[in-house]
Amino acid sequence: MNSISPNLNLMIKACEKASKVIIRDFGEIENLQVSRKGPKDFVTKTDKRVEKILIEELDKSKKNYSFVTEETGKILNKNRSVFWIIDPIDGTTNFLHGIPHFAISIALQIENEIVIGLVVDPIKDEIFYAEKNNGSFINNNRIRVSSKSNIEECLFASNNDGIKSVHPKLNLRNSGCAALDMAYVGCGRLDGFFHNKINLWDIAAGKIIIEEAGGKVNNISDFKNNKINIRAGNPNIYEKMLKKLTNF
Numbered sequence: 679m680n681s682i683s684p685n686l687n688l689m690i691k692a693c694e695k696a697s698k699v700i701i702r703d704f705g706e707i708e709n710l711q712v713s714r715k716g717p718k719d720f721v722t723k724t725d726k727r728v729e730k731i732l733i734e735e736l737d738k739s740k741k742n743y744s745f746v747t748e749e750t751g752k753i754l755n756k757n758r759s760v761f762w763i764i765d766p767i768d769g770t771t772n773f774l775h776g777i778p779h780f781a782i783s784i785a786l787q788i789e790n791e792i793v794i795g796l797v798v799d800p801i802k803d804e805i806f807y808a809e810k811n812n813g814s815f816i817n818n819n820r821i822r823v824s825s826k827s828n829i830e831e832c833l834f835a836s837n838n839d840g841i842k843s844v845h846p847k848l849n850l851r852n853s854g855c856a857a858l859d860m861a862y863v864g865c866g867r868l869d870g871f872f873h874n875k876i877n878l879w880d881i882a883a884g885k886i887i888i889e890e891a892g893g894k895v896n897n898i899s900d901f902k903n904n905k906i907n908i909r910a911g912n913p914n915i916y917e918k919m920l921k922k923l924t925n926f
Contacts, residue, residue: 860884870911
């Protein structure tokens with residue numbers, strides 16, 4: 679494995695532990711599809727259980743970092759300038775329907791700057807990660823954003839609003855998992871991603887993964903944590919993509 683920091687090592691170990699719960703619970707979803715109670719409560723429980731595991735594991739660093747999480751919100755510890763930013767399951771609707779496209783996302787933010795990002799796809803067994811000035815990787819292999827410059831040949835991801843308002847000028851997908859959309863831009867599977875009013879925990883890890891893979895991401899610090907307008911892409915098409923999004 680390429681040399682990684684103790685913090686990233688801790689993040690990976692936390693995700694490995696949480697992944698076991700996610701994989702087991704995902705296997706149960708099919709049985710629940712037919713039950714009266716339905717899988718929705720079950721997924722909420724999985725979400726909370728995964729978040730609890732991640733918080734407990736990350737606290738083992740004994741550094742008293744604070745947390746921003748999807749389920750709990752802000753948890754302020756002694757160290758208030760460093761935050762773990764956690765989304766226990768990004769893509770819960772996919773999870774709920776038995777679609778194997780969701781991820782755990784963790785980022786480490788120091789003084790408002792994201793310095794480590796980790797996106798783990800437990801079902802496809804893909805781990806995307808990046809540290810500031812250390813490059814981006816998938817399962818220990820270095821990744822780069824795509825080098826396409828012809829926007830006609832590019833594939834973008836967005837949410838429903840993006841697909842409705844920007845269509846048909848761009849080739850678009852709505853995968854239901856922003857964390858993986860960002861990771862896919864980082865490894866060149868997608869060429870760009872845009873979304874309005876998204877939460878910090880959905881895109882924090884992906885931001886540094888794309889930047890360290892040579893891509894461009896807009897400045898997100900001007901936005902509130904739950905209302906971020908994100909724009910990301912390979913450097914050759916980033917500006918062209920923005921031109922297409924003037925009314926978005």
